[in-house]
Amino acid sequence: MVRRKTVRVYLVEPQKVVSDAMRHVLEQDATIEVVGTTGDPRSGEIGELRPDVIFLDTDAVELDVEEAIAACERSSPQSRVCVVSAQHRPRAMQRALAAKADAYVAKDTSPATFLEIVHLVANGDSYADPRIAGAMLRRRSTRSRESNQLSSREFEIVRLIADGLSNREIGRRLMLSEKTVKNHVSHILAKLKVNARSGVAVYAIRSGLVL
């Protein structure tokens, strides 16, 4: 069995009972340690503790999303920032990712998925809630320089990855074999220069591949 490295998490959550709830769920995973909490993203404690991952509730903090993410980055530049929000509007996700958040997690995400996201982001990958990212990619209205590197088929697969579909499910949807889909996904990752499929939707939104 591969032993996971302990991920040190910091919570920026002004609602005390919600922060208690997040701590309660996160600490059910023995490889996650909640090292601190604050209600203010400008807290000096973030810089002192230098956590691996910061969860930032942008609905509850007093700063706007760009300022809050920038404050976390200034305090602890190596930390990965996960925005947590009740907003399912694509614009809210786009703002957070454009402001360099490493993940956008909707508040109605299941506790089990939350735990997976912590490890994903701590390992250097990005995450965009597939329900919102998929909707954004379906609404694509322009093709950027990056997207022009992709074939129409590859772009179609990017949308389905953003919807959270596996290679097998994409294959069924597009009447392709799983192996063919896997090849397309490898080409997409290489062209977009991302390491994992979870980063494809984030890259697409952040780079303006979709509006």
Added chain:
Amino acid sequence: MAILSAYVIEPQLMFLAYLRQILAEAGLTVVATSNQIDGKDIAAHDPAAIFVDLDFFDRGGPNALCKIRQATRSAAVIAFSSSDDPTYAASCYISGADAVISKRDGEESVVSSLRQALAVAPSAN
């Protein structure tokens, strides 16, 4: 302490998991959960208490509370909100809440507020 039935309207699943635990400590058992206000479902469960997180309703808490009150007159309705604004709390009480609890409070304070609310709510006695 008698075990009371609770119906929880809470889309934030991390918070819901924790809320179940807090409610159990306050002597309540969760009989149903929902991420929206479904009047028929509330009436079918006929809970002693309803817990609703008002932060997830675009048109605001008072409107959500009116919909709950249309579904049940007897249940104690306890609302959670991130707002500390007394005017907002007052409008929630007018719209049918028996208690409005701030999510900025910690667990101890929340459990204490729950107990107080249930002690005064007619259906919970």
